[in-house]
Amino acid sequence: MSKLKLNITMSIDGFVAGPDQSLEQPLGAGGEELHGWLVPLKTFRESHGQEGGEVNANTPFAEEILAGAGATIMGRNMFGGGPGQWEESWKGWWGDDPPYHHPVFVLTHHPRKPLEMDGGTTFHFVTDGIESALEQARAAAGERNVSLGGGASVAQQYLAAGLLDELVVSVVPNLLGGGARLFENLGNAKLEQVESVGGPGVTHIRYVRA
Secondary structure (H helix, E strand, O other), X not given: OOOEEEEEEEEOOOEEEOOOOOOOOOOOOOHHHHHOOOOOEHHHXXXXXXXXXXXXXXXXXXXHHHOOEEXXXXXXXXXXXXXXXXXXXXXXXXXXOOOOOOEEEEEOOOOOOOEEOHHHOEEEEEOOOHHXXXXXXXXXXXXXXXXXXXXXXXXXXXXXXXXXXXXXEEEEOOOOOOOEEOOOOOOOOOXXXXXXXXEOOEEEEEEEEO
């Protein structure tokens, strides 16, 4: 069975998004700065059709984020478009060719027909819970792993339910002072640390389900 894996960047004070998230600032105040370690990398630039870029200790973790999954699960906030009933004109933050290139399952309380985009990405909107989304994503992924795209609330739900197989937290020395915390509302969830790698501007810590 394929694994459910989450790669996420967190500030040193525990936030994966800053305060005051909005359509204009989807990662909140200061949230974009969390990914300062990722953006200069050759792997990231190539995925956005750009040339050049760095290769360093962070590269394997960027490659893990940007490739390898056969399906992705994300929350309504990460897909965007605001709360409540869907505005059908909203097709995500990523333009006509989203960077996933595989099926994406969006957790929501409001039904919507599948949204087929360029490049092999189709968004499926799941209204019957996290277990159903995971079952559908695994069926779509086949032998490949399923990526949990976030945000914090969705990650917490899968962690608390014991459904997340592997978690890489990339900790950056930023202080956001508020926003969305990753490690909240987890009950008795237990993780085992299996790897720690320091790279320019970030430390990557890998955990597996205990």
